[in-house]
Amino acid sequence: MSITCSTCGYDGNPDNAEFCDACGAELNLSAQPQSNSTAPDSTPDSTPDSTPEIIPFTPPAPNSPPPVESQDPVFTPPAPNSPPPIESQDPVFTPPPAPGNAPPAPPSFPIRETVPPAAASSPASSPASSPAICLTAKQTNAPQIEFPVHQISLIGVFDPDSGPVDIDLESFIGGETVSRHHAEIYPEAGTWMVKDLGSTNGVFIKPQGQPRFSARITRPTPLNPGDEVAFGKVQFFVQAS
Known part of the structure; x- marks a missing residue:
């Protein structure tokens, strides 16, 4: 016994089929055809009384997918903005200049790094570069x-706040005219210089061969052997040590 599909009319479906083998529509099992002995006359009436009922299509279950019809491959056009492939070009060979037209290249020698010698200490900052002197x-x-x-x-007098000095003239006659930090003697460029540190009674120099002291110094002044120097009223000869 076979089941006839009410959708497409296919009558080759087995009696236990749930879906039509031809169109995949669900078969109505309750409407199975009767045996050949009881089947009505297959000759249709010339005028049907009514239109057969159309059963809506229900998609098959996932475990029994309907046959898939083959589809033509979809053509995908190339991108409109794709640039055409660029052909690689061979590098252009440039011949070297003729030997007679260009001067020969100078020979290359390895470059040696030259380390400059250590700079000698400046005489202005090194007392050893200036011959020592003595104040007599x-x-x-x-x-x-x-x-x-x-x-x-440092020339001056002792003070409990500022402390001792290098050359203390407090016990000299005229020491009362010497300030706490009166003056400073220091080497510069091979010469000894004397500088007034803002004393009250000043620093005076009598250069060698001059009959009298010059005016109070207002800036650092050289001291040379044979000169005389006065800190306030206290005077000294400048001699080479």
Whole structure:
């Protein structure tokens, strides 16, 4: 016994089929055809009384997919903005200039890094580059006759707030005219210089061969052997040590 599909009329479906083998429509099992002995006359009436009922199509279950019809491959046009392939070009060979037209290249030698020698210390900042001098007191029976000067030296008097100085003139005659930080002697460019540190009574220099002291110095001034220097009223000869 076979089942006839009410959708497409296919009558080759097995009696236990749920879907039509031809169109995939669901078969109405309750409407199975009767046996051949009881089947009505297959000759249709010339005038049908009514239009057969159309059963809506129901998609098949996932476990029994309907046959898939083959589809033609979809043509995908190329992108409109795709540039055409660029053909690679061979590099252009440029021949070297003729030997007679260009001067020969100078020979290359390895470059050696030259390390400059260490710079010598500046005489202005090194006391050893300036010959030492000595301040010799002009006073008779001075508490200290000589003050050798080998480095930067501070001239003045002791003060409990600022402390001691290198050359203390407090016990000299005229020491009351010497300020706490009166002057400073220091080397510069191979010469000894004296600088007034803002003292009350000033620093004076009598260059060698001059009859009298010059006016109070207002800027650093060289001290040379044979000169005389006065800090307030306290005077010294400048001699080479």
